[in-house]
Amino acid sequence: MIIQADDLRKSFTTKSRKGTQTVEAVRGVGLEVEKGEIFGVLGPNGAGKTTTIRMLSTLIAPDAGTAVIAGHDLLKHPAAVRRNLGYVSQAGGVEDTTSARAQVVMAARIHDVADPKQAAAEVLERFDLTEMADRPGRTLSGGQKRRVAIAIGLVHSPPLLFLDEPTTGLDPQNRANLWERIRQLREAGTSVLLSTHYLDEADALCDRLMIVDHGEVVAEGTPGDLKRQVSGDVITLRADDLEKAAGTLKPLAREIRVDEDVLRVYVDDGEHTLPALLRALEGQGVGLSSIALDRSTLDDVFLAKTGRTLRDAGAES
Structure with a gap:
């Protein structure tokens, strides 16, 4: 286990004209990350x-709780924890006026790498x-x-890398390229803790x-296991009477949710359930404006656990 x-x-305390307010940013989070895996933290x-x-990387101290990272206690031995991890923030931290090579060499020196220039050349x-390493x-x-x-x-060469929202703002091609780089890190034995609000990225x-x-x-597991907990398939439909449609389809579904102007019907086998569903709606005189059959997504998991979709909670898909 590389993180436990x-x-x-x-909590954070802020002051304003309305007075002092305390915000609980993290409320009892626990996690375990195995060596050599990519572990995601998904949320809005x-x-x-x-x-x-930031707590796990020693940048801020937790108010409570414990953690052991790469065999070192987070609170008792923060310097040892820092030696065993790399951290890439949302902002990235690349300086505009200095060359990429100089910035990587400086990082190597900060970490007391034996040959900073050689280490920088290898990682670049x-x-x-390499071709753009000397550009600002x-x-x-x-x-x-x-x-x-x-x-x-x-x-x-840390055994653990923290990536906080690594692809925010990147175009699809660059996102795909970075995804492949992250997979290569895992193949090389580096453990990765990745935070994201992109559903497809986590999946x-x-x-x-x-x-x-x-x-x-609110949930933890492999992407596949989490989606199977919700249901194998989801049928999304728009109808002229959602409440009547929900009542009609209840015997055919594992779960039914009304989400604004659509009805989500969770079933084990959508391919075989769909014809029976259409017959039931027609028999009750419920008119449809659209219908779609899809596999459950992580957004469906979030909806099942919180009562709203990840998009509604302020994240992108």
């Missing part, structure tokens, strides 16, 4: 993902950055800056993940 954390808590903006990662080559940061594309940020986090990359909302863990 229990009951982490963190403001769910506590970044605060959790690993991420296909401001001349690099968004995807290139992200790769430089990861190179900075990995130059001292595509994570061996296991936890879903957080309002500072609490």
